[in-house]
Amino acid sequence: MSNNYQIIDHEIDVLSLVKKVSKPEAGATTTFIGTSRNFTGNQAVSYLFYEAYESMALKLIEKIGNDAISKFKITDIAITHRIGKVVIEEASVVIAVSASHREPAFEACQYAINTLKRIVPIWKKEFMENGKEMWIGNRE
Amino acid sequence: MKVKVLVFAHIKEIVGSGEITLELDNGCKGDDVLGKLTELHPQLADHCKYLKLSMNGEYISNDDQVLENSEIAIFPPVSGG
Numbered sequence: 001m002s003n004n005y006q007i008i009d010h011e012i013d014v015l016s017l018v019k020k021v022s023k024p025e026a027g028a029t030t031t032f033i034g035t036s037r038n039f040t041g042n043q044a045v046s047y048l049f050y051e052a053y054e055s056m057a058l059k060l061i062e063k064i065g066n067d068a069i070s071k072f073k074i075t076d077i078a079i080t081h082r083i084g085k086v087v088i089e090e091a092s093v094v095i096a097v098s099a100s101h102r103e104p105a106f107e108a109c110q111y112a113i114n115t116l117k118r119i120v121p122i123w124k125k126e127f128m129e130n131g132k133e134m135w136i137g138n139r140e
Numbered sequence: 141m142k143v144k145v146l147v148f149a150h151i152k153e154i155v156g157s158g159e160i161t162l163e164l165d166n167g168c169k170g171d172d173v174l175g176k177l178t179e180l181h182p183q184l185a186d187h188c189k190y191l192k193l194s195m196n197g198e199y200i201s202n203d204d205q206v207l208e209n210s211e212i213a214i215f216p217p218v219s220g221g
Contacts, residue, residue, distance in 0.1 A: 034221050050220065053148055053213055056197040057220075081220060093221050113221060121194070121213070122220025123149035135150040136219040137190070 004078040005062045007054055007122075012080050017096040021076040026098035030105040032113045034093040036086045044129035050083045050092055053121040057081070060120045064112050072108040074099040079112060081122060092124075141166050141208040145173060148215040151191065154183050170195075170202040173212055191216060 004020055018029055036048045065077045075098040086092045095112045099105035124136045143162050152158050155177070162176050170193045178184045193200050194213045206212060 051148055051152075052220070053146065053194075053215065056194060056213065059197055117218070117221040119199075119218065120220050121148065121192075121215055121218050123216065124219040124221075125149070135216065137217045 004076070005058060005065055006080045007052055007058055007061070008080060008082055009084040010082070012082055012091045012094045014091065014094050014096075017078040017080060017094050020078040021096045021098040023075045023098055025100060026075040027100055028102035028105045029096060029098045030102070030109040031097075032093070032095040032109050033091050034113065035091050036088045038088045040126055043132075045088070046127045046129045047085055047087045048092065049085050049125040049127065050081070051123050051125070052081070052083045054083075057120050057122050061116065064115045064120070067115075068097070068108040068112050071111065072099070072104040073101075074104050074108045077108060077112065079116070081116070081120070083122070141168075143173065143206060143208070144211045145177065146211065146213040147177075148213070151184070151187065151214060151216060154187075155181055164206065166208070168206050170200055170204050170206060170212075173206055174202070174214065177214065187216070192218075 038045050061079050065079055068077050077097045079095050081093045095109055097105045097109045127133045141164055143164055145162055146159050147155050174188050191214055195210050
């Protein structure tokens with residue numbers, strides 16, 4: 001398993017992902033950072049909790065990365081998803097993509113996050129400020 | 141045959157554990173795993189229609205045959221990211 005694909009239970013170091021995909025021939029690096037938001041609908045969110053089917057999730061995250069490399073003219077890609085408690089403003093997922101030029105880097109980054117949200121077996125639980133908690137199904 | 145079943149998110153909370161072993165008939169399908177689990181945990185009946193299945197880390201459909209000693213996972217639609 002490549003070190004470019006990780007599921008971790010602590011804060012994601014965004015710069016470390018950027019460094020992983022840094023290459024002499026890359027003229028553009030894009031990043032996507034998904035962070036915990038303090039509201040859902042009209043309810044105040046206190047924090048999020050993520051659970052993963054880790055072995056399958058890692059396999060699919062690696063497949064998304066490999067597919068992105070096949071589909072777009074990119075140099076490299078790195079994806080890290082965090083599990084456990086993620087407080088407001090902290091990142092739950094970070095994707096970094098390097099490419100010779102910016103267009104494929106943007107496209108591959110969007111492809112990777114959209115596909116991750118659709119197929120990777122990770123689930124989010126919202127803990128509300130009013131004390132309620134709720135597992136979230138796919139809304140997209 | 142014995143099959144290891146992993147469950148996640150609110151399904152894990154209903155079952156009360158993340159992993160159970162079920163005794164199933166040879167040649168059974170994904171639907172039969174859901175049926176057996178629902179027999180043991182009737183509250184799952186309301187959830188079955190949207191649950192996803194995987195076998196040994198790959199998505200399967202409810203009609204796919206379940207293999208002996210495989211690892212089945214049952215989970216709600218994903219919500220990562």
